[in-house]
Amino acid sequence: xxxxxxxxxxxxxxxxxxxxxxxxxxxxxxxxxxxxxxxxxxxxxxxxxxxxxxxxxxxxxxxxxxxxxxxxxxxxxxxxxxxxxxxxxxxxxxxxxxxxxxxxxxxxxxxxxxxxxxxxxxxxxxxxxxxxxxxxxxxxxxxxxxxxxxxxxxxxxxxxxxxxxxxxxxxxxxxxxxxxxxxxxxxxxxxxxxxxxxxxxxxxxxxxxxxxxxxxxxxxxxxxxxxxxxxxxxxxxxxxxxxxxxxxxxxxxxxxxxxxxxxxxxxxxxxxxxxxxxxxxxxxxxxxxxxxxxxxxxxxxxxxxxxxxxxxxxxxxxxxxxxxxxxxxxxxxxxxxxxxxxxxxxxxxxxxxxxxxxxxxxxxxxxxxxxxxxxxxxxxxxxxxxxxxxxxxxxxxxxxxxxxxxxxxxxxxxxxxxxxxxxxxxxxxxxxxxxxxxxxxxxxxxxxxxxxxxxxxxxxxxxxxxxxxxxxxxxxxxxxxxxxxxxxxxxxxxxxxxxxxxxxxxxxxx
Amino acid sequence: xxxxxxxxxxxxxxxxxxxxxxxxxxxxxxxxxxxxxxxxxxxxxxxxxxxxxxxxxxxxxxxxxxxxxxxxxxxxxxxxxxxxxxxxxxxxxxxxxxxxxxxxxxxxxxxxxxxxxxxxxxxxxxxxxxxxxxxxxxxxxxxxxxxxxxxxxxxxxxxxxxxxxxxxxxxxxxxxxxxxxxxxxxxxxxxxxxxxxxxxxxxxxxxxxxxxxxxxxxxxxxxxxxxxxxxxxxxxxxxxxxxxxxxxxxxxxxxxxxxxxxxxxxxxxxxxxxxxxxxxxxxxxxxxxxxxxxxxxxxxxxxxxxxxxxxxxxxxxxxxxxxxxxxxxxxxxxx
Numbered sequence: 001x002x003x004x005x006x007x008x009x010x011x012x013x014x015x016x017x018x019x020x021x022x023x024x025x026x027x028x029x030x031x032x033x034x035x036x037x038x039x040x041x042x043x044x045x046x047x048x049x050x051x052x053x054x055x056x057x058x059x060x061x062x063x064x065x066x067x068x069x070x071x072x073x074x075x076x077x078x079x080x081x082x083x084x085x086x087x088x089x090x091x092x093x094x095x096x097x098x099x100x101x102x103x104x105x106x107x108x109x110x111x112x113x114x115x116x117x118x119x120x121x122x123x124x125x126x127x128x129x130x131x132x133x134x135x136x137x138x139x140x141x142x143x144x145x146x147x148x149x150x151x152x153x154x155x156x157x158x159x160x161x162x163x164x165x166x167x168x169x170x171x172x173x174x175x176x177x178x179x180x181x182x183x184x185x186x187x188x189x190x191x192x193x194x195x196x197x198x199x200x201x202x203x204x205x206x207x208x209x210x211x212x213x214x215x216x217x218x219x220x221x222x223x224x225x226x227x228x229x230x231x232x233x234x235x236x237x238x239x240x241x242x243x244x245x246x247x248x249x250x251x252x253x254x255x256x257x258x259x260x261x262x263x264x265x266x267x268x269x270x271x272x273x274x275x276x277x278x279x280x281x282x283x284x285x286x287x288x289x290x291x292x293x294x295x296x297x298x299x300x301x302x303x304x305x306x307x308x309x310x311x312x313x314x315x316x317x318x319x320x321x322x323x324x325x326x327x328x329x330x331x332x333x334x335x336x337x338x339x340x341x342x343x344x345x346x347x348x349x350x351x352x353x354x355x356x357x358x359x360x361x362x363x364x365x366x367x368x369x370x371x372x373x374x375x376x377x378x379x380x381x382x383x384x385x386x387x388x389x390x391x392x393x394x395x396x397x398x399x400x401x402x403x404x405x406x407x408x409x410x411x412x413x414x415x416x417x418x419x420x421x422x423x424x425x426x427x428x429x430x431x432x433x434x435x436x437x438x439x440x441x442x443x444x445x446x447x448x449x450x451x452x453x454x455x456x457x458x459x460x461x462x463x464x465x466x467x468x469x470x471x472x473x474x475x476x477x478x479x480x481x482x483x484x485x486x487x488x489x490x491x492x493x494x495x496x497x498x499x500x501x502x503x504x505x506x507x508x509x510x
Numbered sequence: 511x512x513x514x515x516x517x518x519x520x521x522x523x524x525x526x527x528x529x530x531x532x533x534x535x536x537x538x539x540x541x542x543x544x545x546x547x548x549x550x551x552x553x554x555x556x557x558x559x560x561x562x563x564x565x566x567x568x569x570x571x572x573x574x575x576x577x578x579x580x581x582x583x584x585x586x587x588x589x590x591x592x593x594x595x596x597x598x599x600x601x602x603x604x605x606x607x608x609x610x611x612x613x614x615x616x617x618x619x620x621x622x623x624x625x626x627x628x629x630x631x632x633x634x635x636x637x638x639x640x641x642x643x644x645x646x647x648x649x650x651x652x653x654x655x656x657x658x659x660x661x662x663x664x665x666x667x668x669x670x671x672x673x674x675x676x677x678x679x680x681x682x683x684x685x686x687x688x689x690x691x692x693x694x695x696x697x698x699x700x701x702x703x704x705x706x707x708x709x710x711x712x713x714x715x716x717x718x719x720x721x722x723x724x725x726x727x728x729x730x731x732x733x734x735x736x737x738x739x740x741x742x743x744x745x746x747x748x749x750x751x752x753x754x755x756x757x758x759x760x761x762x763x764x765x766x767x768x769x770x771x772x773x774x775x776x777x778x779x780x781x782x783x784x785x786x787x788x789x790x791x792x793x794x795x796x797x798x799x800x801x802x803x804x805x806x807x808x809x810x811x812x813x814x815x816x817x818x819x820x821x822x823x824x825x826x827x828x829x830x831x832x833x834x835x836x837x838x839x840x841x842x843x844x845x
Contacts, residue, residue, distance in 0.1 A: 036681070052807055135553035184595075202681075203594075203605065203800075204803070205677045205793065208681050226682070229793055239676060393542070398547040402546075403547075435550075
């Protein structure tokens with residue numbers, strides 16, 4: 001038998017007590033003035049204007065916390081003043097003018113000025129500067145500053161210019177600070193004018209932000225925000241269920257339904273500016289309009305939404321979601337499998353002699369992406385389409401798309417946080433764009449003139465006509481508008497954002 | 511160890527590293543997924559795409575790109591990350607300490623736990639206890655590390671939330687350390703509360719990595735100990751009246767450990783590889799987690815730098831194991 005001395009007993013008891021205390025402390029985290037968000041992507045870079053991260057819609061929630069955009073955007077996508085309080089075109093559309101907000105400070109205390117705006121726009125417009133949207137920013141130049149008013153020449157008319165100022169890469173950067181510390185220095189210690197300042201950043205782990213007390217839009221409700229980078233969905237579910245995090249996004253719908261029913265947790269699902277679609281390539285069997293139409297009208301989108309996505313999506317007939325400015329509810333692609341069979345029969349196909357092609361898809365990149373394609377392939381089989389599923393990574397999709405080598409059908413998603421038709425129908429369907437797949441002169445001829453159309457109503461009507469033409473010819477198969485599940489502790493009030501990135505500045509204690 | 515042997519091993523290591531560099535460089539350029547395609551704008555023209563490709567040096571022939579990179583590596587420059595816009599060496603240096611601390615912690619746990627399993631199983635050989643231990647060991651061996659990781663997240667993170675399941679430390683704590691070696695520097699600077707917090711965050715991912723390795727160590731060590739226990743010198747020790755525990759620990763273990771040690775070194779390299787998925791599941795900010803994002807983003811310089819880093823770690827570990835094996839077994843010193 002082992003004998004213990006009194007000293008050993010006391011030491012063991014103390015160790016046990018400390019262990020228990022330590023383990024107990026672990027499960028809790030600071031509440032009250034801190035909100036912890038289990039976030040679904042990592043943050044590769046602090047520069048919101050260059051590189052891959054600048055065009056990642058999800059990361060914008062972090063960028064908008066630290067930086068301000070030229071023009072602001074409300075959660076319902078409506079535009080509002082940002083660092084520009086007023087803006088517009090000259091009557092002849094040959095110039096733009098902008099009024100810069102006064103009394104704003106950078107996080108280091110230095111004043112924000114019109115020079116920062118000019119420098120940011122010039123930097124963004126450099127074609128070799130690494131800004132993926134330089135092709136928009138480069139359309140204005142020759143900036144002049146007069147007090148807090150900026151004017152610039154329109155080098156090429158771009159009707160969506162001001163919309164892009166609240167979209168990807170549309171952020172104002174600190175001229176003096178950036179020139180002083182350089183790109184690497186800015187990555188190490190970024191500053192903005194936004195509602196939060198960067199307190200601590202541990203790559204692939206977390207970023208801790210603290211409230212900007214001098215924020216021009218009013219100090220945010222939470223003093224501290226922690227974005228924990230938790231890319232794994234299972235781990236995000238665990239984070240919110242264990243109480244380690246207060247808010248999380250993009251959990252599987254089954255888990256969302258289970259967790260929002262738990263005590264202390266709430267949830268909201270909101271349609272976002274992201275759609276699921278099937279690109280069709282003008283090649284092989286897709287050159288036959290009957291095949292394309294049959295493929296489009298034999299998909300029971302409602303069944304997919306109800307059974308696969310638990311009702312958390314909206315069927316769509318065009319590439320414009322209901323919140324977009326060119327949405328036309330009169331354009332409807334019906335579900336008519338019998339008509340699909342007739343069309344295929346007219347082209348010599350049927351269930352006994354199916355038309356065959358490959359459909360490419362990612363697996364796990366978007367909610368139920370692969371499962372949706374599986375369901376669609378099953379629906380197609382019943383009418384006389386035999387599609388073989390090829391799974392690939394998103395990187396391969398981009399490579400094949402840029403080289404115009406995608407399969408006859410390829411599943412993809414498309415985000416559009418400014419809701420303008422150029423950034424959905426336009427870039428995805430205009431042949432010369434490296435992001436499009438369908439490439440025919442008839443469609444390019446319809447779209448081409450719309451890029452520079454100065455009459456806004458004529459421009460929107462033109463895009464609606466394009467969408468109708470696309471639907472009548474089934475040049476693409478729009479499927480659903482995504483909805484984003486957000487889970488949160490009931491002690492937090494969360495304002496969902498149609499852009500798909502709930503922002504901590506719009507959260508408050510319940 | 512003779513100088514000639516050391517030089518021979520060093521040369522062999524360099525040749526191995528060169529081979530790793532060639533393989534990873536070519537592989538990331540021939541597998542599907544072009545980094546340029548991922549970053550071109552919707553309004554980009556063919557000229558814009560060509561300019562972007564030239565900007566990243568991807569318009570040159572592969573062999574030319576390789577020699578440029580090889581020359582940079584010789585000067586300590588691993589290039590600039592396409593996605594993170596920082597030097598690859600800087601990024602890896604920031605994240606490598608996290609993986610090293612995790613791997614060493616996991617290895618320590620594996621050696622202790624595996625050794626304990628082997629000793630207890632040997633001490634209780636022929637009894638029902640040995641069978642129970644062997645079965646439990648079999649489960650630990652059969653279940654891969656990422657399944658252990660998910661199990662720990664569910665059981666100890668959600669069902670009975672006693673340990674943190676993400677990150678390396680509590681985000682609300684600012685320890686003010688100068689390096690990324692949190693445990694080492696934390697201990698040296700007396701920040702024990704912070705070290706304790708880091709250990710708590712590390713425990714679950716370390717256990718996930720350690721369990722399969724502990725099972726291997728336990729099985730191999732037990733087998734070698736069983737061979738040793740029937741040797742004449744063990745019989746002599748019993749006759750001399752030495753206690754069972756002393757025979758086990760001082761006579762048997764010392765002789766049985768060498769083969770297990772060599773295998774541990776090899777298995778440790780697999781453990782390092784296992785950090786990729788385990789770090790992802792626990793959102794642990796090491797180079798494994800970094801590697802996944804690098805591959806998703808087709809960040810070629812970062813992928814190359816990470817694979818080179820893994821290669822160097824493997825080579826160093828194997829060299830250390832060889833040296834330790836020779837030190838423990840005098841018969842090998844003159845082999």
